[in-house]
Amino acid sequence: MTSSASSPPPGQAAARRAPAADMESLVGTILMVGVITSMTLILLGVIWHFAVNGNLTLDYTITGVNFFGFIVQIVQGLFSGAYRPRLLVRLGVVVLLLTPYLRVFASVGYFAFVEHNLKYSLFTLFVFSVLTYSLFLR
Amino acid sequence: MGGGVVLIPALTLLGLDIKHAIAVSIISVIATSSGAASAYVRDRITNLKVGMFLEMFTIVGAIVGATITLASQNHFLFILFGIVLLGSWVALFIRQRSTVRQEVHQDRFSRWLQLEGSYYDQAAQKTIHYKGVRAYLGGPLMFGAGLIAGLLGIGAGALKVLIHDLVMGLPPKVSTTTSNLIIGVTALAGTSVYLAGGLINPGLAAPVVLGVVTGAFLGTRFLVRISNQVVRTIFLYVLIVLGVEMILRGLGVI
Numbered sequence: 001m002t003s004s005a006s007s008p009p010p011g012q013a014a015a016r017r018a019p020a021a022d023m024e025s026l027v028g029t030i031l032m033v034g035v036i037t038s039m040t041l042i043l044l045g046v047i048w049h050f051a052v053n054g055n056l057t058l059d060y061t062i063t064g065v066n067f068f069g070f071i072v073q074i075v076q077g078l079f080s081g082a083y084r085p086r087l088l089v090r091l092g093v094v095v096l097l098l099t100p101y102l103r104v105f106a107s108v109g110y111f112a113f114v115e116h117n118l119k120y121s122l123f124t125l126f127v128f129s130v131l132t133y134s135l136f137l138r
Numbered sequence: 139m140g141g142g143v144v145l146i147p148a149l150t151l152l153g154l155d156i157k158h159a160i161a162v163s164i165i166s167v168i169a170t171s172s173g174a175a176s177a178y179v180r181d182r183i184t185n186l187k188v189g190m191f192l193e194m195f196t197i198v199g200a201i202v203g204a205t206i207t208l209a210s211q212n213h214f215l216f217i218l219f220g221i222v223l224l225g226s227w228v229a230l231f232i233r234q235r236s237t238v239r240q241e242v243h244q245d246r247f248s249r250w251l252q253l254e255g256s257y258y259d260q261a262a263q264k265t266i267h268y269k270g271v272r273a274y275l276g277g278p279l280m281f282g283a284g285l286i287a288g289l290l291g292i293g294a295g296a297l298k299v300l301i302h303d304l305v306m307g308l309p310p311k312v313s314t315t316t317s318n319l320i321i322g323v324t325a326l327a328g329t330s331v332y333l334a335g336g337l338i339n340p341g342l343a344a345p346v347v348l349g350v351v352t353g354a355f356l357g358t359r360f361l362v363r364i365s366n367q368v369v370r371t372i373f374l375y376v377l378i379v380l381g382v383e384m385i386l387r388g389l390g391v392i
Contacts, residue, residue, distance in 0.1 A: 023186060024179050031176035031322070035169060039351055042344045058341030067333055086341070093340040096165065096347070097329060099172050100322040107190060119251075120190060127193050127323065134201055134327055137334035 023110050027103055034099025038092045045088030058086055067097065067135040101135070104128045141170050141350055142292030143223055147380045149346075150387075156215050160207060160291030161337040164328050166350040167293050171321035173351065178315035183257045185312050188270055188302075189319040191251055192280045196298075196320055197327035199284025204331035207289050216388030219290055223381030226296040227374055233300055234370065248273040248306075257312065268309050276306040280320075288328035293321040 049058055062070055071094055077087050104127050112121040142163040149159035178184045207215065244254070253270030270276075279301045287294040295317050302313035332338055386392045 028176045028180035031172045035173045089344045100326045134330035
């Protein structure tokens with residue numbers, strides 16, 4: 001009884017705390033799923049390559065495409081007869097890079113539409129725009 | 139902490155060009171920091187608002203830093219890497235000696251940014267409330283931390299944590315976990331520049347990333363068994379040795 005006297009009305013406190021809590025599970029889940037998916041893809045690719053060739057040398061460099069062009073290349077590769085282990089590794093790297101990117105994207109949406117926090121919607125939108133711009137660099 | 143600063147000297151000793159080593163390292167930094175951040179965020183220790191405010195500065199810094207690296211000569215990068223390693227040593231040393239005062243009076247800008255929070259401290263078994271301060275200083279300083287992260291392909295965690303602790307007055311646990319969240323996005327910004335520069339090699343990165351993530355996972359399991367003090371002491375010596383070694387290689391002495 002004594003503690004409830006000093007705290008704000010329960011409804012108001014819950015309304016203020018609940019969105020932030022959900023934001024944390026959203027961000028945490030995106031990061032966890034992203035990292036596990038990408039590590040699994042890379043591991044499968046490396047094991048597959050090792051089983052076929054008996055070495056860990058998958059050497060090649062990405063040149064002349066930006067990040068989004070790289071994704072297009074992979075999707076094209078999936079439908080053609082490209083070397084599968086290499087494709088899995090590429091896909092794993094793409095998922096890894098997409099993980100923090102999606103996290104920022106989700107934060108923009110959360111601040112804008114759930115928390116209705118204009119200030120932080122703009123902050124995260126700025127981060128998202130800069131990242132998008134830099135991923136288009138080539 | 140301590141992934142990239144050990145990985146890059148090791149890769150260059152194995153004969154990899156330093157710029158390629160930086161590019162490989164920055165990809166593995168995304169993996170380790172995102173993995174660690176996912177756990178801390180769900181434990182509700184990370185301060186998302188502090189993180190997302192400071193990210194605005196670190197990503198721009200990382201893009202500038204990575205652009206400088208693409209245009210730099212290798213021996214310059216070796217020397218700079220050595221200096222940053224020795225600097226991290228100083229940062230860890232200062233952090234060990236300093237006690238963070240709990241800030242009570244929040245400046246107007248930090249209050250406008252809603253930089254405050256609370257977390258449940260397992261050891262103390264109570265909820266700790268705190269307020270972030272001096273965001274007007276923390277932001278620009280984080281640009282510098284992002285610059286170094288992008289330039290050298292490391293997380294620059296020691297520097298970020300020091301800024302959170304000493305400038306912004308965050309509790310140590312919040313500093314460490316929030317810096318983890320920032321490191322992932324900062325590394326992505328740097329990676330995009332290295333991707334555009336044609337330095338990203340997924341085939342080379344793949345085994346290294348798997349190794350680093352496994353190491354980080356096993357490391358945290360193993361490290362809880364030996365005392366914190368021992369780990370710190372070993373790590374501080376490693377930083378000095380690697381720092382001096384990188385500078386000497388940059389100068390062409392060895």
